[in-house]
Amino acid sequence: MKSLIECIPNVSEGRRDDVVASLADAAVRAGRGVLLLDRTSDRDHNRSVFTFLGDGPGLLDAMTALVEASLAAIDLRSHRGAHPRLGAVDVVPFVPIRGATPADCVSLARQLGTRLAERFSLPVYLYEEAASAPERQNLANIRKGEFEGLAAKMKEPAWKPDFGPSSPHPSGGATVVGARAPLIAYNINLGTADLAVADRIAKAIRHLSGGYRFVKAMGVKLEARGQVQVSINMTNFEKTPLHRVFETVRSEAERHGVAVVGSEVVGLVPNAALLAAAAHYLRLEADPSPQVLENKLLDLAFTAQGE
Amino acid sequence: MKSLIECIPNVSEGRRDDVVASLADAAVRAGRGVLLLDRTSDRDHNRSVFTFLGDGPGLLDAMTALVEASLAAIDLRSHRGAHPRLGAVDVVPFVPIRGATPADCVSLARQLGTRLAERFSLPVYLYEEAASAPERQNLANIRKGEFEGLAAKMKEPAWKPDFGPSSPHPSGGATVVGARAPLIAYNINLGTADLAVADRIAKAIRHLSGGYRFVKAMGVKLEARGQVQVSINMTNFEKTPLHRVFETVRSEAERHGVAVVGSEVVGLVPNAALLAAAAHYLRLEADPSPQVLENKLLDLAFTAQGE
Numbered sequence: 001m002k003s004l005i006e007c008i009p010n011v012s013e014g015r016r017d018d019v020v021a022s023l024a025d026a027a028v029r030a031g032r033g034v035l036l037l038d039r040t041s042d043r044d045h046n047r048s049v050f051t052f053l054g055d056g057p058g059l060l061d062a063m064t065a066l067v068e069a070s071l072a073a074i075d076l077r078s079h080r081g082a083h084p085r086l087g088a089v090d091v092v093p094f095v096p097i098r099g100a101t102p103a104d105c106v107s108l109a110r111q112l113g114t115r116l117a118e119r120f121s122l123p124v125y126l127y128e129e130a131a132s133a134p135e136r137q138n139l140a141n142i143r144k145g146e147f148e149g150l151a152a153k154m155k156e157p158a159w160k161p162d163f164g165p166s167s168p169h170p171s172g173g174a175t176v177v178g179a180r181a182p183l184i185a186y187n188i189n190l191g192t193a194d195l196a197v198a199d200r201i202a203k204a205i206r207h208l209s210g211g212y213r214f215v216k217a218m219g220v221k222l223e224a225r226g227q228v229q230v231s232i233n234m235t236n237f238e239k240t241p242l243h244r245v246f247e248t249v250r251s252e253a254e255r256h257g258v259a260v261v262g263s264e265v266v267g268l269v270p271n272a273a274l275l276a277a278a279a280h281y282l283r284l285e286a287d288p289s290p291q292v293l294e295n296k297l298l299d300l301a302f303t304a305q306g307e
Numbered sequence: 308m309k310s311l312i313e314c315i316p317n318v319s320e321g322r323r324d325d326v327v328a329s330l331a332d333a334a335v336r337a338g339r340g341v342l343l344l345d346r347t348s349d350r351d352h353n354r355s356v357f358t359f360l361g362d363g364p365g366l367l368d369a370m371t372a373l374v375e376a377s378l379a380a381i382d383l384r385s386h387r388g389a390h391p392r393l394g395a396v397d398v399v400p401f402v403p404i405r406g407a408t409p410a411d412c413v414s415l416a417r418q419l420g421t422r423l424a425e426r427f428s429l430p431v432y433l434y435e436e437a438a439s440a441p442e443r444q445n446l447a448n449i450r451k452g453e454f455e456g457l458a459a460k461m462k463e464p465a466w467k468p469d470f471g472p473s474s475p476h477p478s479g480g481a482t483v484v485g486a487r488a489p490l491i492a493y494n495i496n497l498g499t500a501d502l503a504v505a506d507r508i509a510k511a512i513r514h515l516s517g518g519y520r521f522v523k524a525m526g527v528k529l530e531a532r533g534q535v536q537v538s539i540n541m542t543n544f545e546k547t548p549l550h551r552v553f554e555t556v557r558s559e560a561e562r563h564g565v566a567v568v569g570s571e572v573v574g575l576v577p578n579a580a581l582l583a584a585a586a587h588y589l590r591l592e593a594d595p596s597p598q599v600l601e602n603k604l605l606d607l608a609f610t611a612q613g614e
Contacts, residue, residue, distance in 0.1 A: 274599065
């Protein structure tokens with residue numbers, strides 16, 4: 001494989017495991033050389049996150065098959081979940097890993113958008129680095145109003161989809177496709193059932209309302225656990241590191257007399273993000289990455305393959 | 308390469324960089340397929356730690372060449388440094404990484420010991436999992452008395468070397484060879500020049516004097532920095548994790564009104580040791596290892612090679 005690209009579709013189904021498994025199968029079968037690295041479902045969010053790895057052509061075929069299978073299995077008109085969503089397949093980002101550029105991923109996003117519109121009459125928005133306008137860079141802007149508000153939103157000229165019809169797919173809504181840097185989905189769970197606390201903390205850390213530059217966050221109620229969560233997207237973990245956000249959440253939670261019960265990464269995480277946290281807390285005097293045995297092995301493995 | 312073994316010789320030279328570089332060169336040139344992953348020198352310790360990776364036969368040739376070059380370049384009679392040492396090449400441990408067992412490494416240690424004794428009339432002790440008697444498992448026991456006390460110690464029947472003559476090599480002393488699990492050399496630097504504080508903290512954390520089961524530690528003076536250091540060997544980071552030791556050192560230092568200035572890993576470190584620290588401080592609800600992107604890539608790379 002000459003290039004390695006990560007593709008992380010988010011699908012609006014997190015409760016029927018057989019359905020989620022069949023969607024993954026469809027993608028892997030259709031995409032030559034495509035590997036499923038991870039699959040995580042959340043019952044409260046009623047949403048699943050898949051991580052695929054492959055080259056451009058393989059991922060294009062895999063995502064086409066995933067969308068086809070999802071449109072057949074998911075009906076947003078009866079979908080309920082704590083996480084905002086616009087489509088049956090809600091978001092499909094491409095992320096360059098090795099031997100691929102951001103521009104390659106933008107091109108891939110446009111190809112996929114064209115294909116989904118043609119084959120399934122599905123409206124597609126481009127976002128992040130693939131966005132066709134500044135107000136479409138931010139996923140939250142595109143998703144505002146969710147599936148339920150989509151038909152009205154699409155009538156505004158400013159929100160005409162980049163590909164496909166200007167009306168939602170009846171059961172599948174619309175899909176947002178794009179290219180971006182590695183993102184970390186990171187949730188911090190709080191020892192309270194009061195959603196207002198999570199909302200207030202989310203507001204304190206997110207860029208939109210005065211927080212960190214590369215943080216998106218919202219409060220989410222975890223019915224099954226009787227707790228609330230600060231659900232976070234870290235869009236640049238090198239400039240806004242995990243541990244700094246964690247410490248701010250801890251401090252803000254304390255101010256409300258609430259404990260941080262735990263935290264969780266959803267999907268995959270670049271090793272460097274966790275190493276940076278270890279380095280911070282252990283007060284390491286140097287970046288430990290060059291000293292990590294597995295990093296050396298990985299360099300050797302990829303050198304040996306002549307990439 | 309069918310098996311991967313790590314070999315981490317510790318050599319008593321940390322100030323003449325040209326000499327240290329030439330020793331590494333000699334090893335890599337002699338050992339077929341042997342790679343130098345890391346080389347770290349410490350001026351205060353006057354000692355260098357090399358990390359080689361290879362298979363058994365390659366490492367055997369590489370270590371023979373390293374010892375030959377070290378005996379020619381280093382004279383312990385004029386060597387001074389903060390770190391205890393017995394030989395020009397002080398310690399040579401073999402560590403199984405992939406496709407090799409601890410028993411393979413014990414066998415390798417015995418082969419190297421035989422060879423060094425024959426070729427260079429160098430006394431060799433076996434230690435850790437390769438030890439020939441319980442009192443020789445612990446490196447500190449073997450090294451007690453250092454180079455300067457070696458001639459007298461060797462006259463005792465209990466301290467007859469496992470291979471070679473019962474008198475030290477005139478300039479090179481003796482070499483300790485063995486097999487062990489991955490070890491982390493980890494130093495914590497303190498904001499004081501008072502060696503007694505580092506000594507007292509080392510005593511608090513080390514197994515020998517009531518501390519953690521898998522910790523060896525001593526106080527070391529860092530002349531160049533005007534600070535002291537708790538110099539630690541972590542012999543089982545899964546059972547005694549880095550972060551626990553760090554927090555204990557921090558607490559004990561505070562009791563003396565001293566700050567932890569920083570910490571450092573010497574040589575290589577298994578990724579899992581740092582991930583465990585990140586997981587601890589970020590209160591991760593699950594072990595993050597399966598979610599680390601690079602771990603997935605590494606699995607794929609080694610699967611693709613058909614190992």
